[in-house]
Amino acid sequence: MKLVVSKDILKVNDKIAEIIGEKLENRGVMAVNILGSPGCGKTALIEALVKNAGDRFKFAVIEGDLATSRDAERIEKLNVPAVQINTGGGCHLDANMVLTALDDLDLDYVDVLLIENVGNLVCPAAFKLGERKRFAALSVPEGDDKVAKYPTMFQSVDAVVVNKIDLMAYLDFDIRRVENDLSKLAPGLKPLLVSAKTGEGIVEFSGLIEKAWNEFQKAQR
Amino acid sequence: MHEFSIVQDLMELAEDELGKIGYTGKVNSLTLVIGKLSGANPDSVSFAYDAISPQTRLKGAKLIIKEPSAVCICGGCGVNSELAGIDYRCPLCGSGDVKVEGGRELRLDSMELED
Ligand SMILES: Nc1nc2c(ncn2[C@@H]2O[C@H](COP(=O)(O)OP(=O)(O)OP(=O)(O)O)[C@@H](O)[C@H]2O)c(=O)[nH]1
Ligand SMILES: [Mg+2]
Numbered sequence: 001m002k003l004v005v006s007k008d009i010l011k012v013n014d015k016i017a018e019i020i021g022e023k024l025e026n027r028g029v030m031a032v033n034i035l036g037s038p039g040c041g042k043t044a045l046i047e048a049l050v051k052n053a054g055d056r057f058k059f060a061v062i063e064g065d066l067a068t069s070r071d072a073e074r075i076e077k078l079n080v081p082a083v084q085i086n087t088g089g090g091c092h093l094d095a096n097m098v099l100t101a102l103d104d105l106d107l108d109y110v111d112v113l114l115i116e117n118v119g120n121l122v123c124p125a126a127f128k129l130g131e132r133k134r135f136a137a138l139s140v141p142e143g144d145d146k147v148a149k150y151p152t153m154f155q156s157v158d159a160v161v162v163n164k165i166d167l168m169a170y171l172d173f174d175i176r177r178v179e180n181d182l183s184k185l186a187p188g189l190k191p192l193l194v195s196a197k198t199g200e201g202i203v204e205f206s207g208l209i210e211k212a213w214n215e216f217q218k219a220q221r
Numbered sequence: 222m223h224e225f226s227i228v229q230d231l232m233e234l235a236e237d238e239l240g241k242i243g244y245t246g247k248v249n250s251l252t253l254v255i256g257k258l259s260g261a262n263p264d265s266v267s268f269a270y271d272a273i274s275p276q277t278r279l280k281g282a283k284l285i286i287k288e289p290s291a292v293c294i295c296g297g298c299g300v301n302s303e304l305a306g307i308d309y310r311c312p313l314c315g316s317g318d319v320k321v322e323g324g325r326e327l328r329l330d331s332m333e334l335e336d
């Protein structure tokens with residue numbers, strides 16, 4: 001006898017992600033899931049963003065790492081509420097972890113919730129966290145071939161930020177390869193060039209958040 | 222990626238579904254759908270399944286995996302075609318104005334029960 005099931009395997013995660021999405025929407029909070037490899041500068045970009053746009057948005061940050069609370073401590077130094085999730089050995093954040101972390105935030109005082117995922121170009125792509133937008137960060141020292149080598153991740157995002165462009169002069173990084181690979185993988189997606197160190201492109205990076213926020217406000221009405 | 226946790230979720234789902242209909246007999250096979258864009262690797266899923274399933278209710282059930290491709294629906298020339306590799310542009314006219322459908326499935330389709 002054939003028993004038809006036809007159910008998604010990660011449905012437990014997706015269901016929780018939906019709950020998070022609704023909860024955040026009801027409280028007027030826009031979540032952005034930030035993905036990228038270890039050390040590409042996700043935390044540095046969040047720091048730069050908060051410094052640049054902190055007067056316009058009330059930010060809160062959820063930090064995902066296997067161990068330590070170092071990233072959350074960096075964010076708290078900027079007087080932004082931060083919750084650290086330690087995944088133990090886990091290679092990605094899942095919706096259940098984020099739902100639990102939300103208990104530690106006062107959502108009435110949050111406009112934009114930045115979720116820094118575990119540094120990994122593979123697994124985080126498969127787990128929705130209730131976010132409105134997904135941003136990928138890629139950095140110059142990683143090489144210009146990462147978009148083509150990790151297509152699932154780059155295909156799943158709404159924006160790609162290329163960080164550490166201050167190092168461009170020292171490395172053979174051809175931005176045209178990134179643009180070309182993206183144009184095949186995610187037509188219409190153009191990488192935004194930034195340096196969290198020098199501040200170059202950070203105004204434009206804030207602009208991405210601003211644009212997403214305006215869309216979110218429109219959708220809310 | 223995390224194929225082991227995928228298989229654990231799969232086991233739970235399968236056991237739940239069997240529980241719902243109160244079936245206690247043998248399961249001959251499970252048919253799984255793993256889309257080409259799902260990010261899960263069918264070989265790794267099979268490997269994890271072989272390691273995990275003997276300790277479960279699904280002991281001895283064969284794993285059948287279907288791997289559907291994604292379809293690209295072109296806004297330029299209007300033709301639907303199968304996506305090849307990681308190039309998401311229309312293979313016919315090269316247009317980037319495409320909608321990609323399917324390929325992201327990670328789903329338990331059905332189970333074949335012995336009786
Ligand atoms: N030169 C340069 N270095 C940078 C830039 N952004 C970040 N870094 C450095 O890169 C290193 C990693 O930065 P993080 O912000 O910790 O990176 P991350 O992606 O958050 O790392 P994980 O959380 O461990 O995955 C640090 O030493 C930063 O100082 C940049 O724009 N230019
Ligand atoms: Mg970090």
Ligand SMILES: [Zn+2]
Binds near residue numbers: 295297314315
């Ligand atoms: Zn076409």
